[in-house]
Amino acid sequence: MTLPPRTTAAAAELLDPAEQPHDVEPRLAAQIAFIAEIDRLKTVVRLSRLLADDRRENDAEHSWHLALMVLVLAEYANEPIDVARTLKLVLVHDLVEIYAGDTCLFDDVAKKDQAERESAAARRLFALLPEDQENAFHALWDEFEARRTPEARFAKAMDRLQPLLLNFGNKGGTWRTPGVTHALVRDRTSVIGEGSRELWDYTEKLLALGAQRGWIEGG
Amino acid sequence: MTLPPRTTAAAAELLDPAEQPHDVEPRLAAQIAFIAEIDRLKTVVRLSRLLADDRRENDAEHSWHLALMVLVLAEYANEPIDVARTLKLVLVHDLVEIYAGDTCLFDDVAKKDQAERESAAARRLFALLPEDQENAFHALWDEFEARRTPEARFAKAMDRLQPLLLNFGNKGGTWRTPGVTHALVRDRTSVIGEGSRELWDYTEKLLALGAQRGWIEGG
Numbered sequence: 224m225t226l227p228p229r230t231t232a233a234a235a236e237l238l239d240p241a242e243q244p245h246d247v248e249p250r251l252a253a254q255i256a257f258i259a260e261i262d263r264l265k266t267v268v269r270l271s272r273l274l275a276d277d278r279r280e281n282d283a284e285h286s287w288h289l290a291l292m293v294l295v296l297a298e299y300a301n302e303p304i305d306v307a308r309t310l311k312l313v314l315v316h317d318l319v320e321i322y323a324g325d326t327c328l329f330d331d332v333a334k335k336d337q338a339e340r341e342s343a344a345a346r347r348l349f350a351l352l353p354e355d356q357e358n359a360f361h362a363l364w365d366e367f368e369a370r371r372t373p374e375a376r377f378a379k380a381m382d383r384l385q386p387l388l389l390n391f392g393n394k395g396g397t398w399r400t401p402g403v404t405h406a407l408v409r410d411r412t413s414v415i416g417e418g419s420r421e422l423w424d425y426t427e428k429l430l431a432l433g434a435q436r437g438w439i440e441g442g
Numbered sequence: 443m444t445l446p447p448r449t450t451a452a453a454a455e456l457l458d459p460a461e462q463p464h465d466v467e468p469r470l471a472a473q474i475a476f477i478a479e480i481d482r483l484k485t486v487v488r489l490s491r492l493l494a495d496d497r498r499e500n501d502a503e504h505s506w507h508l509a510l511m512v513l514v515l516a517e518y519a520n521e522p523i524d525v526a527r528t529l530k531l532v533l534v535h536d537l538v539e540i541y542a543g544d545t546c547l548f549d550d551v552a553k554k555d556q557a558e559r560e561s562a563a564a565r566r567l568f569a570l571l572p573e574d575q576e577n578a579f580h581a582l583w584d585e586f587e588a589r590r591t592p593e594a595r596f597a598k599a600m601d602r603l604q605p606l607l608l609n610f611g612n613k614g615g616t617w618r619t620p621g622v623t624h625a626l627v628r629d630r631t632s633v634i635g636e637g638s639r640e641l642w643d644y645t646e647k648l649l650a651l652g653a654q655r656g657w658i659e660g661g
Contacts, residue, residue: 237493238611244647254514261510262493265503274456274481284484287506290533291480295473307526314509392457392478428463
């Protein structure tokens with residue numbers, strides 16, 4: 224399939240290969256090119272707004288925030304989790320959006336071809352790495368998406384809980400999108416319970432309070 | 443000592459305690475308050491500019507980028523490192539700047555009381571957490587600063603290498619600060635070699651090329 228254009232205007236590589244030192248091992252040169260390319264994640268803007276400033280959050284900030292949430296909240300996982308692997312999952316999970324863009328949780332049209340767009344983006348991005356690391360990064364991304372391991376289920380729970388905290392702190396945020404209701408938000412975030420029943424209990428309290436205060440439409 | 447004002451105008455807590463659900467365990471409530479407070483790291487602006495956009499980077503994006511660099515470059519550490527602990531070190535290392543602000547590597551005046559400012563900030567920020575986690579986070583921050591473990595030395599190497607890649611990609615960046623010379627940059631980044639001799643070799647090549655192309659002043 225054809226990928227949408229990159230998120231920045233220039234399709235050129237961010238570190239011009241012609242300007243790199245020539246006497247560097249190809250493996251290290253490939254790793255540095257990948258590290259430069261993923262700078263683009265800082266330009267992928269999400270719908271959620273920060274708590275600390277009046278602007279929208281980007282994917283790099285969001286991924287960092289999820290990693291800190293893993294460090295603080297791991298004790299609430301339904302099953303024991305390997306914190307290191309869970310950190311890797313949340314750090315890597317949004318990289319494909321560099322080419323595939325952010326897809327809103329409530330946008331059913333964009334969600335239709337989301338899997339296909341993101342899969343093509345993963346192949347393109349991870350191919351910048353040496354083959355062993357390409358496979359390792361692709362495996363982490365696959366694991367997150369499939370939610371078949373306790374780590375992936377907890378990582379996904381963080382990914383749903385974080386914007387929910389931002390929306391609650393912003394007295395509504397993206398919950399005020401036309402057509403979004405308490406029942407819909409509850410449906411789209413209930414996956415939190417697969418990672419942590421205790422954090423889903425907490426989420427339900429936030430959503431009930433949000434509805435009661437008029438920050439989410441009832442129904 | 444007196445701390446400088448917070449980086450955002452409002453000194454109020456980002457999630458108003460009066461608006462939180464009341465039937466939540468105090469431990470979880472404290473953890474959520476910390477997670478909300480650290481949203482401020484996204485508003486601490488550094489001097490380095492992105493590769494992918496014409497704006498300055500913030501500490502949350504920077505910390506995420508370092509974590510990805512650890513995942514990709516760990517094989518170059520001088521001594522075997524525990525990747526999980528190294529990830530934790532880079533994810534946590536800049537949190538104190540929420541209250542202490544970012545200090546430029548080349549600003550010798552600000553560097554004078556940097557340790558004192560950051561230590562006071564660490565005490566204030568980590569005190570939001572339950573005591574066991576307060577101690578764990580403080581220990582991670584101390585470990586990073588002291589550079590006595592292989593993990594801390596590698597984490598610090600990433601912290602120096604990342605803005606250097608941004609400067610190189612931006613054909614100078616903060617290297618163009620008046621008074622900054624090749625010798626000064628080399629001096630302030632040589633700590634990279636304590637974490638990885640191979641990445642320090644690479645750094646020296648970048649700095650030599652930068653000087654040759656006029657992106658850093660000679661001398």
